[in-house]
Amino acid sequence: METKQETCEERIDAHLTALEEDIAGVIEGYYNGEEDGFEGWNNYPLAVSTRQETKIELSWGGPSDFLSVIHEGAEVISVTYHFQDWFDGAVRQVNQGSKVWEYVRTVIEAREECGY
Numbered sequence: 001m002e003t004k005q006e007t008c009e010e011r012i013d014a015h016l017t018a019l020e021e022d023i024a025g026v027i028e029g030y031y032n033g034e035e036d037g038f039e040g041w042n043n044y045p046l047a048v049s050t051r052q053e054t055k056i057e058l059s060w061g062g063p064s065d066f067l068s069v070i071h072e073g074a075e076v077i078s079v080t081y082h083f084q085d086w087f088d089g090a091v092r093q094v095n096q097g098s099k100v101w102e103y104v105r106t107v108i109e110a111r112e113e114c115g116y
Contacts, residue, residue: 051077056107062086067094069104074112076105 026044028034056067063085070077079094079101094100 054108054111056104067100067104069108071108074105074109076101076108079104 022044051070051072054069054071056069058065058067063083065081065083068080068082070079081092081094081100083090094104
């Protein structure tokens with residue numbers, strides 16, 4: 001009999017709880033001057049990466065909408081469209097190759113060229 005592996009959605013809460021416990025130990029050791037704390041602080045993450053997020057505001061008030069762009073330099077990684085009206089809101093992923101994606105790519109490239 002084959003056992004079905006849990007999905008990431010089913011597993012994520014347990015993993016986040018374990019991460020909270022691990023991080024609590026690292027932080028406590030670091031601030032208490034424990035050698036393990038310093039070692040844990042320096043060795044715990046596999047890597048630390050930085051990406052930029054740019055918000056392109058299209059309108060504000062009620063309703064408002066904007067594009068949230070994650071990018072590394074001029075390379076666009078993801079684009080989400082946000083539509084909000086007072087106490088309500090919705091978000092959609094923008095497809096690469098769409099006119100909106102191309103507009104965003106052009107805006108980001110122009111800002112990078114200008115040094116913003």
